[in-house]
Amino acid sequence: MIIIPVIHVNMWKGISEDAVEKIIEGITHVFVDMGIPSQAVEVIVHEIPKSHWGIDGKPATKSRPNSIPP
Amino acid sequence: MIIIPVIHVNMWKGISEDAVEKIIEGITHVFVDMGIPSQAVEVIVHEIPKSHWGIDGKPATKSRPNSIPP
Amino acid sequence: MIIIPVIHVNMWKGISEDAVEKIIEGITHVFVDMGIPSQAVEVIVHEIPKSHWGIDGKPATKSRPNSIPP
Amino acid sequence: MIIIPVIHVNMWKGISEDAVEKIIEGITHVFVDMGIPSQAVEVIVHEIPKSHWGIDGKPATKSRPNSIPP
Amino acid sequence: MIIIPVIHVNMWKGISEDAVEKIIEGITHVFVDMGIPSQAVEVIVHEIPKSHWGIDGKPATKSRPNSIPP
Amino acid sequence: MIIIPVIHVNMWKGISEDAVEKIIEGITHVFVDMGIPSQAVEVIVHEIPKSHWGIDGKPATKSRPNSIPP
Numbered sequence: 001m002i003i004i005p006v007i008h009v010n011m012w013k014g015i016s017e018d019a020v021e022k023i024i025e026g027i028t029h030v031f032v033d034m035g036i037p038s039q040a041v042e043v044i045v046h047e048i049p050k051s052h053w054g055i056d057g058k059p060a061t062k063s064r065p066n067s068i069p070p
Numbered sequence: 071m072i073i074i075p076v077i078h079v080n081m082w083k084g085i086s087e088d089a090v091e092k093i094i095e096g097i098t099h100v101f102v103d104m105g106i107p108s109q110a111v112e113v114i115v116h117e118i119p120k121s122h123w124g125i126d127g128k129p130a131t132k133s134r135p136n137s138i139p140p
Numbered sequence: 141m142i143i144i145p146v147i148h149v150n151m152w153k154g155i156s157e158d159a160v161e162k163i164i165e166g167i168t169h170v171f172v173d174m175g176i177p178s179q180a181v182e183v184i185v186h187e188i189p190k191s192h193w194g195i196d197g198k199p200a201t202k203s204r205p206n207s208i209p210p
Numbered sequence: 211m212i213i214i215p216v217i218h219v220n221m222w223k224g225i226s227e228d229a230v231e232k233i234i235e236g237i238t239h240v241f242v243d244m245g246i247p248s249q250a251v252e253v254i255v256h257e258i259p260k261s262h263w264g265i266d267g268k269p270a271t272k273s274r275p276n277s278i279p280p
Numbered sequence: 281m282i283i284i285p286v287i288h289v290n291m292w293k294g295i296s297e298d299a300v301e302k303i304i305e306g307i308t309h310v311f312v313d314m315g316i317p318s319q320a321v322e323v324i325v326h327e328i329p330k331s332h333w334g335i336d337g338k339p340a341t342k343s344r345p346n347s348i349p350p
Numbered sequence: 351m352i353i354i355p356v357i358h359v360n361m362w363k364g365i366s367e368d369a370v371e372k373i374i375e376g377i378t379h380v381f382v383d384m385g386i387p388s389q390a391v392e393v394i395v396h397e398i399p400k401s402h403w404g405i406d407g408k409p410a411t412k413s414r415p416n417s418i419p420p
Contacts, residue, residue, distance in 0.1 A: 008218040024404030030236030043404030054094030054113030078148040100166030124374030124393030164334030183334030194234030194253030264304030264323030288358040310376030314420045
């Protein structure tokens with residue numbers, strides 16, 4: 001079976017390279033567990049500045065000033 | 071009612087922080103008006119350089135040279 | 141100024157036609173207020189079944205059984 | 211820390227409800243492992259008919275006729 | 281060189297299977313011309329009902345009543 | 351007929367301006383061939399660093415170290 005999932009992850013900018021790698025590994029593993037070969041899984045991580053991520057009607061820089069990406 | 075809309079906005083790079091904030095506020099308000107709590111509305115603003123935004127078969131740097139983001 | 145924002149809205153399936161129309165009108169208005177002509181604003185509404193929308197590690201059919209779209 | 215990742219998964223239409231649930235659980239778990247609360251993780255699964263998924267220059271109905279979603 | 285572009289196409293619902301196939305073939309060809317193997321190019325076509333596609337502040341069912349997808 | 355396709359292209363960061371222009375021209379042409387006017391076709395090119403593009407369970411910087419964008 002060759003099925004080809006494409007996953008887009010949207011995260012806050014400033015995430016560490018190590019965290020990006022863990023996200024890619026972990027998400028790919030979910031699909032490998034279902035019998036999909038790892039080379040068929042594409043995980044695309046989009047980094048969005050906190051100023052451009054709105055929650056609660058405001059940029060996260062204002063509504064979540066103390067939260068930082070992993 | 072807790073429904074959780076996710077909104078992706080694609081705009082030209084160079085938009086002011088103030089304009090981003092107005093977009094987040096305004097879009098969130100549309101959903102709040104429908105009875106959805108503001109903390110459940112996520113607005114993600116993607117900035118795309120004009121050179122990477124094609125319209126009329128050409129990058130906007132060429133097909134819309136005089137337009138600038140708000 | 142002709143700038144051309146593209147907005148993707150992700151909502152739960154079952155939303156009324158009237159609510160879709162209000163979302164399109166309201167979001168367009170946010171950009172018109174910034175000086176962008178309404179015919180340049182594209183709003184694309186994706187309806188996602190609650191069974192395919194995960195929150196809290198479970199499909200919303202299970203984690204938000206009593207919530208219904210507007 | 212309240213960071214709010216949004217994940218869009220694109221899969222072939224016909225995937226079982228059970229597989230969708232495993233994808234949501236598994237992906238959420240990746241972020242929980244990083245210290246993000248599960249109720250902050252949104253996983254949106256888009257089902258795309260094989261006829262509308264192109265690989266190798268053809269719809270997957272033609273280039274991958276024998277593959278079926280999990 | 282194995283680079284792996286992922287292309288999402290958003291079109292109006294009702295497009296013919298033949299048109300979908302032409303879109304997949306044509307877009308893949310653009311990347312093949314640049315030296316990327318066709319089996320590395322993924323084209324995902326999302327069909328959106330005209331009622332859910334806003335242009336000019338209204339659903340396309342109202343603002344573009346006479347336009348039909350190819 | 352005025353139909354308005356929106357195309358999102360995801361590529362590796364580092365692609366040349368010339369390649370971006372060819373992608374925009376080529377993809378627009380696919381739709382023009384179907385009778386859609388070029389000024390109605392929007393092509394948005396997202397550049398993703400190889401470190402943020404997962405394939406085979408690893409960032410492409412590791413799983414595809416020798417591949418470079420066109």
